[in-house]
Structure formats: structure tokens, C-alpha cells
Amino acid sequence: MPKSLKSRGGEEELQCGPVFTVFAMGTRMTFVTEEEGINVFLNSKHVNFELAVQKPVYCTASVPKNIFFTLHEKLYITMKGKMGPFNIHQFTGKLIDELHEQLGNLGSHGIMDLNILVRDLLYPATVNTVFNKGLIPTDKGELQEFYQHFETYDEGFEYGSQMPEWLLRNWSKSKKWLLEVLEKNITHIKAYKSEKDNSVTIMQAVQDVIEMEKSELIPNYALLMLWASLSNAVPIAFWTLAFVLSHPDIHRAIKEDIASVFGSAGKDKMKVTEDELKKLPLTKWCVLEAIRLRAPGVLARKVVKAVNIMNFTIPPGDLLMVSPFWLHRNPKYFPEPELFKPERWRKANLEKHAFLDGFIGFGGGKFQCPGRWFALLEIEICLILMLYKYDCYLLDPLPKQSDLHLVGVPKPEGQCRIEYRKRI
Known part of the structure; x- marks a missing residue:
């Protein structure tokens, strides 16, 4: 049965079935929108994440495919352990100190623009925590240059990730600029020692793994780490604050909760x-609800052996695509899916690190x-500190989301x- 699928902006785009294929730039992309296809995407041994992202990793960070395959699982295990739920508390104090420092620059x-405000808070705080102080410039002119090049790259x-670099002159220039900055700072990043304990930063842990295989690629992986740590966290922080401030009852409830804990x-x-x-x-529920409503457009896996989905056979070589944006608007999982309702996350078992079904x-x-x-x-910490220290008001309506990108x-x-x- 054909169904209407909508773009992230809400305008009706096309009608299609639960499995459909798009051919673009020499690649077959097969989208699945129903539970059976999503289960195959998430659980089948015949679809592969690493094969789906090897080309984007090479194009955006110049990491050769053979090195990527050698290091990916080792690096994933390292980062998962370092930033897992049982170790994440080690970053709390550092993040708080960094955010206090950046909030001090706001004045009384x-x-x-809320997007710029959040950027100015989280870019330095995140980089100083993940890497260490020194990578983010303190001189205003140099800082703006850093922001400009990162935002062009982002x-x-x-x-x-898909096109030859010579077709993207400004993007290529910013990529090279960032790589040069990272290369100059690698020794400094490696030498950093915590004043409070002997713990290593996330980037230092990643460096230790890369050095065993291909140390000259540390700046390339640092670029991927920089992009991964900033590109999604900042817009989600923006959307979380924007949603909270545009819902007075939720804004009031969060301020009351914060006052009950901190006075x-x-x-x-x-x-x-x-x-x-x-x-x-409630603060974590608000962040998760913002992610639900502003999730990435697509996720991809490479089909390595034919899979059957709803009487369709998806051949090897296809990219199997799932849209979190669509899935998060399925009323089976999320009643009243277009509404910002952080209370729906009360049902998630977050203490056991489990999200809601369909998320x-x-x-x-x-x-x-x-x-x-x-x-x-x-x-969460950014939201708490901002609403504790400041009375905040939106001066413009909640903006629409841009439909320029799917990633x-x-x-x-x-x-x-x-x-x-x-x-x-």
C-alpha cells in the first residue's frame, strides 16, 4: 500500500511503499520504513556498518580504507569504554568548570542568536574536555577563524563525503586548515597530564591505539573526533533550549526542579x-525528546549478502537506509509524535541505560x-547551568529545521x- 512520506520540513514529498530504492551518484540506496525492514537493518549479519562509512571516512578525513578497517573496532571499544555510563562521571567536573568559564563571558x-550562544559555550567546553586546553584559541580573531573553518567543514x-575534493574548494581549504592545526597540537595533546589524577583524555586514549598502527594518521583521526564531538551536540543543545523556552510550563518546571536541588x-x-x-x-528527558524530534535524516548499512524484506530482495551492494526522522514519528512508538512531550521518557529505563522502543x-x-x-x-549540564544562572526568553518563534542535509x-x-x- 503506498504511503505519503514527508520531508523534515513537513511538506509532502512523494508517495511510495514500505521498501523503495533511490539511485543517485552511482549508488543504490534502498530505504525501509516498516518494522521488518528496521529489524533487518539493526540486527542482520548481512548488513555492515563499516562498509557503509569507509568511503565517507576516507573522503572527509583522508583515512585509507585498510587502516580504517584495521583500527575501527579497536577505537570503538576504546571510546565506548572511556565514555560509557560507568565511566562518564569522570568528565562531570571538567565540563562544569569549562562551562562556568564560558558562561562568564556572557556578562550580566x-x-x-541562540545558536551562536550555544556554540560559544559548547565548542570550547567540549574541545577542552575531549582534547585539552590549547587547541581552541583564546584570541578572539583566531577563535573566529577556528569557528569559520570548522563550520565550513561541518x-x-x-x-x-561523496564528492571529489576538487569540486569543493572552500570545504577542502577548511579541511586542510583544520588538519594543520591538529598536527601542530598533537605533541601538546599527547603530553597533557591531569592536575587532579592520572586519567587520560579521550583523545589521548585514541592516540594510544592509533600509534600502534599508523601514528602519522593521528591528526586525521583527531579531525574525525573533532567533527563527531561538535557537529551534533551543538544543534541538539540549541533545539533543547529552544523547545524548553518555547514551552513555558516545561521551562517553569525545570527551573523549580533546579531550585529544589541547588537553592x-x-x-x-x-x-x-x-x-x-x-x-x-526532566532535563535529560528534554534532551532526549529534542533528539527524537530533530534526529538525523538517515542511517546507512552496506548489504553484503542479499536480504529479504517484505517479499522484496535487497541485493548485495545496496546501501540499506533507515530514517530516524520517520521512525521517531511513528505513533505506534510515540503517541502524538509531533508534540514536544519530555514526560514520555518517564517510561524509559534510563537507569539501566535503555531508551524507548523505536528510538x-x-x-x-x-x-x-x-x-x-x-x-x-x-x-544536560549546559541546560542546568544556563537556566540556573540566567532568566532566558526567546525573542523569535521556534524556527523550522533546515532540510539541506540528511546526515x-x-x-x-x-x-x-x-x-x-x-x-x-
């Missing part, structure tokens, strides 16, 4: 412990995003200004 009152990432505003250097985070479940915002199967718990933590979290379409005033 101002009006900014904006063109999807095109750069009235005024503590310049408040800390947030693991136990205190557990007392603020694939961090991918699925063997290679879910290894940084998912780190991303949730930093956005990654959609960016806002147009400006969304926020007025903030320090609470006393």
Missing part, C-alpha cells in the same frame, strides 16, 4: 554531582554512537534570538 545581560561534510540563584561556581543529576530527570537517535545495533552518554551529560542533526532555518539576564 544580552541578546544573542556544513560541507555531507557533500565532501536560589547566585552561586557563581555551583557544582553538579552525579547524585544531583539523578534528581533532575534510534544514536544509531543502533553493534556500533551505536560511543559518545552518546558524554553528549547527554554535557547538554546529522538538522540545523535551524533562520535566526532564533534569546534575551538573557543574570539572576541575582
Whole structure:
């Protein structure tokens, strides 16, 4: 039975069945939209994540395919262990200190585009935690240059993953600029020692693995790490704050929860412990609900042996595609799917690190995003500190999401200004 499928902007695009194939740029991409196909995507041994991403990794970071296959699982295990739910607490103090420092730059009152505000908070805080201080410039001119090159690289990432680099002059220039910056800082990153303990940063743990195989590719993997740590966390933090501020009842409930745990505003250097985070479940629900509504457009696997889905045979060589955007709007899993309802996450067993059925915002199967718990933590802390320290108001309506890209979290379409005033 044909069904209507909608773009992320909500306009009706086409009618098609539960399994359909698109042929573009020499590649067959077969989309599945029903439970049977999604189960094959997530669980079948005949579809492969690594084969689906080898070309994008080579194109965007110049990591040869043979090195990628040699290192991928080792690196995944390393990052999953370092940023897993049982170790994630080691980053809490660092993230809080970094965010306090960046919030100090906002002053007592101002009006900014919310996307820029979140970027200015999370870019330095994340990089200083994942890598170490020194990679992000402190000089304003150099900092803007860094932002410009990263955002050019990020904006063109999807095109750069598929097209020859010589067709993307500005993107290629920014890629090379970032690689040069990372190469200059590799020794500094490696030499960093924590003042509080002997723990290593996430990038240091990754370096240790790469050095055993191909040390000259450390800057290339550092570029992938930089992109992975910034490209989705910042827009999700934006959407979370935008959704919260556009729902006065939720905004009020979060502020009341924060006050019940930390007291009235005024503590310049408040800390947030693991136990205190557990007392603020609504913040995590809001982040997860924002991810549900603003999930990546597509996830891909390479078919290595023919699979059968709903009487269709998908041949080897196809990319099997699933859209989190569509799945997250299936009313079977998410009643009233277009509404921002963080309370729906009450039913998730988050203490046992399980999400709601039908949620694939961090991918699925063997290679879910290894940084998912780190991303949730930093956005939660950012939300808590921002709403504790400032009274915030949106000056523009909640923007639509951009439909320019299918890879990654959609960016806002147009400006969304926020007025903030320090609470006393």
C-alpha cells in the first residue's frame, strides 16, 4: 500500500511503499520504513556498518580504507569504554568548570542568536574536555577563524563525503586548515597530564591505539573526533533550549526542579554531582525528546549478502537506509509524535541505560554512537547551568529545521534570538 512520506520540513514529498530504492551518484540506496525492514537493518549479519562509512571516512578525513578497517573496532571499544555510563562521571567536573568559564563571558545581560550562544559555550567546553586546553584559541580573531573553518567543514561534510575534493574548494581549504592545526597540537595533546589524577583524555586514549598502527594518521583521526564531538551536540543543545523556552510550563518546571536541588540563584561556581543529576530527570528527558524530534535524516548499512524484506530482495551492494526522522514519528512508538512531550521518557529505563522502543537517535545495533552518554551529560549540564544562572526568553518563534542535509542533526532555518539576564 503506498504511503505519503514527508520531508523534515513537513511538506509532502512523494508517495511510495514500505521498501523503495533511490539511485543517485552511482549508488543504490534502498530505504525501509516498516518494522521488518528496521529489524533487518539493526540486527542482520548481512548488513555492515563499516562498509557503509569507509568511503565517507576516507573522503572527509583522508583515512585509507585498510587502516580504517584495521583500527575501527579497536577505537570503538576504546571510546565506548572511556565514555560509557560507568565511566562518564569522570568528565562531570571538567565540563562544569569549562562551562562556568564560558558562561562568564556572557556578562550580566544580552541578546544573542541562540545558536551562536550555544556554540560559544559548547565548542570550547567540549574541545577542552575531549582534547585539552590549547587547541581552541583564546584570541578572539583566531577563535573566529577556528569557528569559520570548522563550520565550513561541518556544513560541507555531507557533500565532501561523496564528492571529489576538487569540486569543493572552500570545504577542502577548511579541511586542510583544520588538519594543520591538529598536527601542530598533537605533541601538546599527547603530553597533557591531569592536575587532579592520572586519567587520560579521550583523545589521548585514541592516540594510544592509533600509534600502534599508523601514528602519522593521528591528526586525521583527531579531525574525525573533532567533527563527531561538535557537529551534533551543538544543534541538539540549541533545539533543547529552544523547545524548553518555547514551552513555558516545561521551562517553569525545570527551573523549580533546579531550585529544589541547588537553592536560589547566585552561586557563581555551583557544582553538579552525579547524585544531583539523578534528581533532575526532566532535563535529560528534554534532551532526549529534542533528539527524537530533530534526529538525523538517515542511517546507512552496506548489504553484503542479499536480504529479504517484505517479499522484496535487497541485493548485495545496496546501501540499506533507515530514517530516524520517520521512525521517531511513528505513533505506534510515540503517541502524538509531533508534540514536544519530555514526560514520555518517564517510561524509559534510563537507569539501566535503555531508551524507548523505536528510538534510534544514536544509531543502533553493534556500533551505536560511543559518545552518546558524554553528549547527554554535557547538554544536560549546559541546560542546568544556563537556566540556573540566567532568566532566558526567546525573542523569535521556534524556527523550522533546515532540510539541506540528511546526515546529522538538522540545523535551524533562520535566526532564533534569546534575551538573557543574570539572576541575582
